[in-house]
Amino acid sequence: MWNPTEWLLYGTATLLLFTYWRYRKAVSMVSDFPGLRLLVSPMSPLGFLLPAMPYPLLTYPGFSFPWVLKHKGFFAKLKSDTVSICAGDGRAILFTADVPFITRMTSYMSREVFPKPVEEYKVLSYLGSNLVICEGESWRRQRRIGAPAFSKGMFERLWLDMRDIVREMVEEEKWMERTSQDYDTPSSTTNSGYQLKQGELLVPNVVDLTLRMALGAIARAGFGMDFDWEAESSFTRGCDAFGNPRRWHWWLVCLGWLWTAADVVITPIHHFYSPLFTTIPTFITAVPIYLWNSWIAAPLRWACGVTFFFLAELWTVFSRPTDADFNPRKIKVHEALHLVAKDSTIRLAIPAWMMLLPIRRMRRMRLAFSSLESELRRLAEERKAHYLRESLDQEQLTDGPIKDHRSDLLNNLVKASMKDGADLEKGQTGGLVSGAIQKGLTDEEIIGNTYIYFLAGHETTAHSLAWTLALLAAYPEYQDAAVEEINNVWPSASETIRLFPPVQMIPKVAAQDVSVTVQTSNVNNAASAAPPTSEDGLISEKKSYGAVSKVDGSAEEVGNQTTFAVKKGTIIFMHTPGVHYNPRYWDKPEVFDPNRFLRGYNKDAFIPFGVGHRACLGRKFSEVESVAMLVHLLRNYSVHLAPTSPDGSVDVAAARAKFSEATVSITLTPKEIPLIFRRRVHS
Numbered sequence: 001m002w003n004p005t006e007w008l009l010y011g012t013a014t015l016l017l018f019t020y021w022r023y024r025k026a027v028s029m030v031s032d033f034p035g036l037r038l039l040v041s042p043m044s045p046l047g048f049l050l051p052a053m054p055y056p057l058l059t060y061p062g063f064s065f066p067w068v069l070k071h072k073g074f075f076a077k078l079k080s081d082t083v084s085i086c087a088g089d090g091r092a093i094l095f096t097a098d099v100p101f102i103t104r105m106t107s108y109m110s111r112e113v114f115p116k117p118v119e120e121y122k123v124l125s126y127l128g129s130n131l132v133i134c135e136g137e138s139w140r141r142q143r144r145i146g147a148p149a150f151s152k153g154m155f156e157r158l159w160l161d162m163r164d165i166v167r168e169m170v171e172e173e174k175w176m177e178r179t180s181q182d183y184d185t186p187s188s189t190t191n192s193g194y195q196l197k198q199g200e201l202l203v204p205n206v207v208d209l210t211l212r213m214a215l216g217a218i219a220r221a222g223f224g225m226d227f228d229w230e231a232e233s234s235f236t237r238g239c240d241a242f243g244n245p246r247r248w249h250w251w252l253v254c255l256g257w258l259w260t261a262a263d264v265v266i267t268p269i270h271h272f273y274s275p276l277f278t279t280i281p282t283f284i285t286a287v288p289i290y291l292w293n294s295w296i297a298a299p300l301r302w303a304c305g306v307t308f309f310f311l312a313e314l315w316t317v318f319s320r321p322t323d324a325d326f327n328p329r330k331i332k333v334h335e336a337l338h339l340v341a342k343d344s345t346i347r348l349a350i351p352a353w354m355m356l357l358p359i360r361r362m363r364r365m366r367l368a369f370s371s372l373e374s375e376l377r378r379l380a381e382e383r384k385a386h387y388l389r390e391s392l393d394q395e396q397l398t399d400g401p402i403k404d405h406r407s408d409l410l411n412n413l414v415k416a417s418m419k420d421g422a423d424l425e426k427g428q429t430g431g432l433v434s435g436a437i438q439k440g441l442t443d444e445e446i447i448g449n450t451y452i453y454f455l456a457g458h459e460t461t462a463h464s465l466a467w468t469l470a471l472l473a474a475y476p477e478y479q480d481a482a483v484e485e486i487n488n489v490w491p492s493a494s495e496t497i498r499l500f501p502p503v504q505m506i507p508k509v510a511a512q513d514v515s516v517t518v519q520t521s522n523v524n525n526a527a528s529a530a531p532p533t534s535e536d537g538l539i540s541e542k543k544s545y546g547a548v549s550k551v552d553g554s555a556e557e558v559g560n561q562t563t564f565a566v567k568k569g570t571i572i573f574m575h576t577p578g579v580h581y582n583p584r585y586w587d588k589p590e591v592f593d594p595n596r597f598l599r600g601y602n603k604d605a606f607i608p609f610g611v612g613h614r615a616c617l618g619r620k621f622s623e624v625e626s627v628a629m630l631v632h633l634l635r636n637y638s639v640h641l642a643p644t645s646p647d648g649s650v651d652v653a654a655a656r657a658k659f660s661e662a663t664v665s666i667t668l669t670p671k672e673i674p675l676i677f678r679r680r681v682h683s
């Protein structure tokens, strides 16, 4: 029988062999096309948790690498606008910043060859099926139902709703009173010690404002919901109450942790340093330690630890809530939605059972998901009841006056479920049910789609709005132009989204073995002149990145182009920052220059909303919303960077550099950006 050390050795050797086998498989899927060769894939759950590491063998670019490296640190360095990443999990991934390749891949002819890899989106399926996570007939049906809502009527309503939201924000947050007073209290100084002047107002983190605005926009214009600016903080209070020692479950959780710790710590100590234990009188320790340490008793020990946690959970679920406890009914939908969006990536990275752990973060996650679901269900039910009461026919629904919200998204979804949700068109092929095609939406799909419109229409726009305000504060010359004319706002918003694309990577998958042609040298980029060195560590050393070479006989390079075989199942990510910072398509890509959108630009190289038939359905919604918000806000307030010293001066270069410090989760999220709003004096 092997001892534990031998078990460890042979186990590790088997794991390494298996990992190598999977890695070779990944490499062969992309014909060993040059790129990064890693132990852990950045697209894996482990990759999500690991920090960037420069060590040989353990080199890892980090989960946020598309944003951190952009074009210069990735494609330019590897001298190719398409790069492969192969790792020990057996996954082959191509990243591309190559516009002709993207255009070909997303063309009408290629939609069957490069569909959307819907399993990459399973994080978005918790609340039900929706159009983002579907392909084929199911996607067509859901898009057909959702798309008509994005009509002229909705955009007119959106414009007015944005005006109201800005007005409510100013009223609720008492902007007029605050900017009218003479500041003389310490609370009116910024972190840098600058004393606010009359007419000024500090917003410590501008994303807090834009998140609420964007949610208000989709809630009102998209779903005809009531949305009030002020939200309760009941959610955080409820989470804190979970750590309250006066509740029984708290003690059970402690016991669970103690038990687990004892199991993890005492057993190995006893195993390797048993003399320690023999010094204690044997009759007290021998029997319990023998029992504790025996392999037979191990499942029992673990079961005990798990039972403590389980009991604690049962207690929290079934015990009567006290005032101090969290009450899900009190959560505002925007809090739940925000938390769901924030935690979705983590939820994807961890196994389902971990969600049950009585850890505050997990509990918060569970509560956010469940309360969002019940809120969306309530919304749909309410609208169904309304629809039944009025018994409106199709014509009345779409011709109603704007303020009735009769042609909004929710109505489209509910209508589709009630009129023909269960209808199946007989005699056609390719449907969900054999020989038939479903026309409407199921209840589960209504909830799933409501959630997806909220999610897609919320954070993306909110984050880009926050950066737009920050950039206008950092480049006041463009702000003045923007307020003069509405049309001038649009280039600023577009340039922001080019520099800070909220969606970092847009995936496709090769649905069959296929050969692809990509550009492999970066003629325009000075940074790419330096050949990659082995010190870079990341680069697969087998390959030359030179102009003409044959890659293992399976790839052929002619001029600047390489054609190589890609196997079915390979994921291809359109790398948004890679394209937007590619000097091949953008002059001085790092510079904020809204006027480039007025001078004429390569539209194919602007891909924040995706490309082709799966491109963003809410693009126009987001554009109208952004312009409306900027116009209504900047009309009465100018926006400025918060001073970095008590005398009011600002280190503009440092502030601009700080904008790039973003975190990457589902969308690119700005770090704290403090801004000062100054009331405009109108003549």
Ligand code: HEM
Binding pocket: 116, 131, 132, 143, 218, 222, 452, 453, 456, 457, 458, 460, 461, 464, 497, 501, 502, 503, 506, 507, 608, 609, 610, 611, 613, 614, 615, 616, 617, 618, 619, 621, 622
């Ligand atoms: C700055 C704002 C936004 C950005 C950057 C953005 C970006 C994107 C991207 C990159 C995709 C995936 C495209 C693809 O797979 O090729 C997408 C899909 C989608 N977006 Fe947006 N989006 C934004 C705002 C919105 C808004 C406001 C809504 C809704 C009101 C929305 C609804 C959707 C929907 C429903 C899809 C799925 C379309 C489909 O698969 O057919 N988005 N968006």
